[in-house]
Amino acid sequence: MISNNELVSIVVPIYNAEIYLSKCLKSIASQTYEHLEVILINDGSTDGSGDIARSFCETDTRFKLITQVNSGVAAAREKGLRLVQGKFVIHADSDDLMAEKAIEYLYKSIVDNESDIAIGAYTKQCNIGEEFVTHHTCDKHDFIHNILTGKYHSGLWNKLIRTELCRDISFNESINYMEDKLFLSKVLKKDDIKISIINENVYYYRLVTSSYTNNISSDSISSSIEVTNKVCNIFQDIYSNEFIAHIKNKNKLMVLLNSQRTQRGIFPESNKYLLEDKNIALRHKIIIVSDLLHISYPIKFYKLLSSIKFKSSI
CATH class of the missing domain: 3.90.550.10 (Spore Coat Polysaccharide Biosynthesis Protein SpsA; Chain A)
Known part of the structure; x- marks a missing residue:
């Protein structure tokens, strides 16, 4: 009561x-x-x-x-x-x-x-x-x-x-x-x-927005990876492998777009689900695959375009 x-x-x-x-x-x-x-x-x-x-x-x-x-x-x-x-x-x-x-x-x-x-x-x-x-x-x-x-x-x-x-x-x-x-x-x-x-x-x-990209600290990036891993472990008995992989791949994308850190060795188990994930846009799949293949130009180009688009909206 x-x-x-x-x-x-x-x-x-x-x-x-x-x-x-x-x-x-x-x-x-x-x-x-x-x-x-x-x-x-x-x-x-x-x-x-x-x-x-x-x-x-x-x-x-x-x-x-x-x-x-x-x-x-x-x-x-x-x-x-x-x-x-x-x-x-x-x-x-x-x-x-x-x-x-x-x-x-x-x-x-x-x-x-x-x-x-x-x-x-x-x-x-x-x-x-x-x-x-x-x-x-x-x-x-x-x-x-x-x-x-x-x-x-x-x-x-x-x-x-x-x-x-x-x-x-x-x-x-x-x-x-x-x-x-x-x-x-x-x-x-x-x-x-x-x-x-x-x-x-x-x-x-x-929420004070200062920049679209590169505004998350290295410690925050590391924390985001650790939290994503822990949270996925908490709910792995509730959700499918495909959904858990989706959450991990979204975190990879966030890191790639907000830092200079590669995600090639992070959550490798989620890679096999990436191409079939209908909830991740093609352009974002290209970003993750480019990182896996050691190709940096698509990531840099995408971040540049995103930064220009963000500045034009202010």
């Missing part, structure tokens, strides 16, 4: 976010659902983020500040998760905003549907405009499918989760890119989880 006034925990990892942090925390403090605890993890910031976070704690007892040496976003999320006391937990990123009724909407969805996870719509903001993003399935299997293919975002900021589902799951502290996707996959793999969907806006996801 869920009461109408259960404590909800919000975890906010913070690292050098002084430009955005005050607005982020104001959006949390202004929630219409007031029974909150807000755990701020200052991950070794060297700017004024710590002072901003501390000022919120001094004026609002729901806010709690924990400071640690810089250890990465996964370690910050893990630290916060181990401290939460709420019946439900959600994460917020320090450069984003929560919609005023976010927790009210998500909590009501869980109560009304007796669900374990409530997922809300969100507004994606970038320097060329806004996009309102909704979801269209409550079936867990379909939802996982859409997360794996990238149709749905795996961020934890629009998902209110029953805390007990997270107690035996941890963030891998060596993974600081797509760490949320790996964590969410572990939660979704659990049996008898019920998902509810709402199409009210709960979050403003800020």
